[in-house]
Amino acid sequence: MEAIEYVRSVPRYLAVKALYRRLPGIVTSHAAVIRLRDVPEPKLPNDQWVRVHTRLCGICGSDLATVAAKGSPYFSPLLSFPFVLGHEVVGTLAMGTDGLPSGTRVVVEPALHCAVRGISLVCPSCERGDTGTCENITRGSIAPGIQTGYCRDTGGGWSRSFVAHPAQLYAVPDDLTDEEAALIEPFACSLHAVIRTALPTEATILVLGCGTIGLLTIAAIRALGFGNRVLASAKYPHQQEWARTLGATDIVPTGSGLYRAIPDATGALTFQPELGKPVLVGGVDVTFDCVGSSSSIDDAIRLTRSGGSVTLVGMPGIASGVDWTNIWHKELTVRGAYAYGVEKLDERSVKTFDLAMELMRRGAAPLGSLVTTRHRLADYRNAIRGALASGPNGSVKTVFEFPRD
Ligand SMILES: [Zn+2]
Ligand SMILES: [Zn+2]
Numbered sequence: 001m002e003a004i005e006y007v008r009s010v011p012r013y014l015a016v017k018a019l020y021r022r023l024p025g026i027v028t029s030h031a032a033v034i035r036l037r038d039v040p041e042p043k044l045p046n047d048q049w050v051r052v053h054t055r056l057c058g059i060c061g062s063d064l065a066t067v068a069a070k071g072s073p074y075f076s077p078l079l080s081f082p083f084v085l086g087h088e089v090v091g092t093l094a095m096g097t098d099g100l101p102s103g104t105r106v107v108v109e110p111a112l113h114c115a116v117r118g119i120s121l122v123c124p125s126c127e128r129g130d131t132g133t134c135e136n137i138t139r140g141s142i143a144p145g146i147q148t149g150y151c152r153d154t155g156g157g158w159s160r161s162f163v164a165h166p167a168q169l170y171a172v173p174d175d176l177t178d179e180e181a182a183l184i185e186p187f188a189c190s191l192h193a194v195i196r197t198a199l200p201t202e203a204t205i206l207v208l209g210c211g212t213i214g215l216l217t218i219a220a221i222r223a224l225g226f227g228n229r230v231l232a233s234a235k236y237p238h239q240q241e242w243a244r245t246l247g248a249t250d251i252v253p254t255g256s257g258l259y260r261a262i263p264d265a266t267g268a269l270t271f272q273p274e275l276g277k278p279v280l281v282g283g284v285d286v287t288f289d290c291v292g293s294s295s296s297i298d299d300a301i302r303l304t305r306s307g308g309s310v311t312l313v314g315m316p317g318i319a320s321g322v323d324w325t326n327i328w329h330k331e332l333t334v335r336g337a338y339a340y341g342v343e344k345l346d347e348r349s350v351k352t353f354d355l356a357m358e359l360m361r362r363g364a365a366p367l368g369s370l371v372t373t374r375h376r377l378a379d380y381r382n383a384i385r386g387a388l389a390s391g392p393n394g395s396v397k398t399v400f401e402f403p404r405d
Contacts, residue, residue, distance in 0.1 A: 086157025132339025
């Protein structure tokens with residue numbers, strides 16, 4: 001079967017990293033770190049695992065960072081190569097398991113944690129229900145890998161078929177479309193970020209960046225019932241419109257325009273130092289950085305007031321030019337929010353994926369139309385280049401589709 005495979009090659013990685021800005025087409029060229037290839041279907045690691053036929057699979061920001069060699073090398077020793085990408089996936093079970101008959105439409109929680117790896121003495125993260133941050137991601141019955149889509153044994157959603165452990169599977173209710181189902185994984189990331197961040201009633205919230213994950217974070221804030229003022233920093237008109245539709249109260253610019261808009265919105269005072277960006281006294285109470293670039297991280301900590309908090313939702317890399325004085329002097333709390341697991345909400349414990357589906361079904365999160373662009377796998381060059389330019393070209397979420405006759 002055809003699959004988009006990531007191949008570990010230091011020269012290719014370095015070439016893409018060095019040339020991507022000047023030659024963006026390199027990400028799908030012969031020098032790329034990915035290739036469309038005919039590969040064997042992955043084998044079932046043991047008799048617990050099942051085969052899944054992909055229906056739709058999204059292209060995530062972390063996939064794009066991987067393809068464009070923009071991310072940190074942090075993950076590379078925690079993965080196994082070559083792997084087939086794709087972790088935002090809705091599919092159909094090709095065989096039955098644990099009360100889910102063959103043919104069931106499923107979404108896959110991609111984390112390859114202790115239970116998935118057949119490890120019975122679970123790690124402290126899994127013990128707490130934080131399966132997304134499992135510490136056994138290099139051990140057990142399958143090769144290393146943080147998620148389906150980053151492990152050589154599981155395959156991934158950028159192909160017609162991959163394998164999954166029953167602990168990863170969720171049946172998709174009939175009233176959710178495939179498009180909605182493909183957004184459950186990224187929506188769960190946003191829900192997790194919002195739930196893990198303290199949001200006092202009066203707090204003014206800033207969401208930096210309105211790509212898919214920023215928009216889903218705005219949707220998560222509203223779906224969870226928070227009535228706070230939400231300022232959305234969105235660059236492109238379609239992102240601004242979506243941010244408003246999903247519940248942002250104010251649209252603010254990106255980049256340098258933030259240093260006028262946030263003081264206007266919050267009454268913060270701005271001062272110009274000898275060098276660099278303005279210093280704010282005051283600002284927003286809580287910032288969700290949904291970009292993860294050096295400048296967005298720097299903006300997030302500059303625009304957040306004393307005692308406030310910053311949550312990193314978008315995947316960061318090795319940030320440069322971030323003025324830590326902001327964190328120190330304003331006693332900010334900066335935290336990461338990665339993936340999902342089990343959430344404690346209103347005295348109950350609920351898996352983030354179940355919560356995402358519940359909120360979507362209640363209509364609290366009308367998200368399906370964020371899937372703006374569909375491509376066949378054979379057209380992956382256009383899909384990936386388009387997804388890398390989703391701001392200027394007016395798209396939000398791009399997915400690969402796998403129609404079956
Ligand atoms: Zn992702
Ligand atoms: Zn674990």
